[in-house]
Amino acid sequence: MIHLVKRCAATLAAIAVAVITLAPASAVAAPTYTVGATATGVPFTFLDVKTNSIEGLMVDAITATGKAAGFDVTIQQTTFSALIPSLTTKKIDIVSAAMLKTPAREQVVDFSDTVYSYGEGLVVRADDKGRYASMDDLKGEVVGAQVGTAFVDALNKKGIFKEVRTYDSVSDILRDVALGRIKAGFGDHPIIAYQLQKNPNPQLRLVAEYQPSVKGQVCFVVRKGDTGTLEKLNAGIRKIKADGSLSEIVKKWQVE
Structure with a gap:
C-alpha cells in the first residue's frame, strides 16, 4: 500500500512538472497591436464598403509584417489629422497609413524602416x-x-x-x-x-511634367521611445522585403 501511494505521488509529481514545463509555451500568446489607419487614402488605406473594413497597401503591409514578426493587429479607423494624437495618447499603438517621414514628425514620434517611397x-x-x-x-x-x-x-x-x-x-x-x-x-x-x-x-x-518637392518615405509609426515595438516592426519589414512579400503587395495595389 505504501509503495502504491509512493508510486501515485511520483506520478502526480511528474505530471505537475510536465504541466509547469509546458505552461509557459501554451500560455504565451502573440501580442495584438491596435493600428490606426485612414478611410480615405486609396490605395494605401481605405474603407471597403462591402466588408465595412479598412483595406489597402498599408493594411496588407502591417498584417504581413506582424505575421513575420510574431504579432497580430487590429485596424482602427482614424482620420489622418488624428493619427499622431491618437498614437501619443495611447488610443492606438501603431500608425500604418500614407504618412511621410519628416523632421517635424520625428520630433514627436518614431518611424520604422521604409515601407514605400513617393512624392x-x-x-x-x-x-x-x-x-x-x-x-x-x-x-x-x-x-x-x-x-x-x-x-x-x-x-x-x-x-x-x-x-x-x-x-x-x-x-x-x-x-x-x-x-x-x-x-x-x-x-x-x-x-x-x-x-x-x-x-x-x-x-x-x-500634371505629367510636375516634379515633386516633398519626396519621402512611408513608414510605420510608433510612440517616441517605444523601441520594443519598433524593433519588432523593423525585423518584420526586413523579412517581408527579403522573401518578396512586400513587392507582391505593392504590385497588388498597382502603385509601383
Missing part, C-alpha cells in the same frame, strides 16, 4: 493647358492639400500662394479642382493616380 502629385482642371513643373509655377494662385500632410507645410513655407486651403481627403481636393474653387490640388501622387485611374474624371488631369 506629391499635382492635379488641375483638364481645360487648364498651363505647364506646371514645380510649386513655383502656381505663384499667386489658390491651391489645396490634405490637412495634416507634409504638403501643407511645404506650400505654406513657400509663402507665394494667394491661399492654401486644407481638406480632409484627396477626394475633396479633386472635387474642388473640378469645380474651379481652387486652381490646383496637391496630394500623394500614388493616391491621386490610383483614384483617377479607377474613377476617371474628364474634368481633371494629373
Whole structure:
C-alpha cells in the first residue's frame, strides 16, 4: 500500500512538472497591436464598403509584417489629422497609413524602416493647358492639400500662394479642382493616380511634367521611445522585403 501511494505521488509529481514545463509555451500568446489607419487614402488605406473594413497597401503591409514578426493587429479607423494624437495618447499603438517621414514628425514620434517611397502629385482642371513643373509655377494662385500632410507645410513655407486651403481627403481636393474653387490640388501622387485611374474624371488631369518637392518615405509609426515595438516592426519589414512579400503587395495595389 505504501509503495502504491509512493508510486501515485511520483506520478502526480511528474505530471505537475510536465504541466509547469509546458505552461509557459501554451500560455504565451502573440501580442495584438491596435493600428490606426485612414478611410480615405486609396490605395494605401481605405474603407471597403462591402466588408465595412479598412483595406489597402498599408493594411496588407502591417498584417504581413506582424505575421513575420510574431504579432497580430487590429485596424482602427482614424482620420489622418488624428493619427499622431491618437498614437501619443495611447488610443492606438501603431500608425500604418500614407504618412511621410519628416523632421517635424520625428520630433514627436518614431518611424520604422521604409515601407514605400513617393512624392506629391499635382492635379488641375483638364481645360487648364498651363505647364506646371514645380510649386513655383502656381505663384499667386489658390491651391489645396490634405490637412495634416507634409504638403501643407511645404506650400505654406513657400509663402507665394494667394491661399492654401486644407481638406480632409484627396477626394475633396479633386472635387474642388473640378469645380474651379481652387486652381490646383496637391496630394500623394500614388493616391491621386490610383483614384483617377479607377474613377476617371474628364474634368481633371494629373500634371505629367510636375516634379515633386516633398519626396519621402512611408513608414510605420510608433510612440517616441517605444523601441520594443519598433524593433519588432523593423525585423518584420526586413523579412517581408527579403522573401518578396512586400513587392507582391505593392504590385497588388498597382502603385509601383
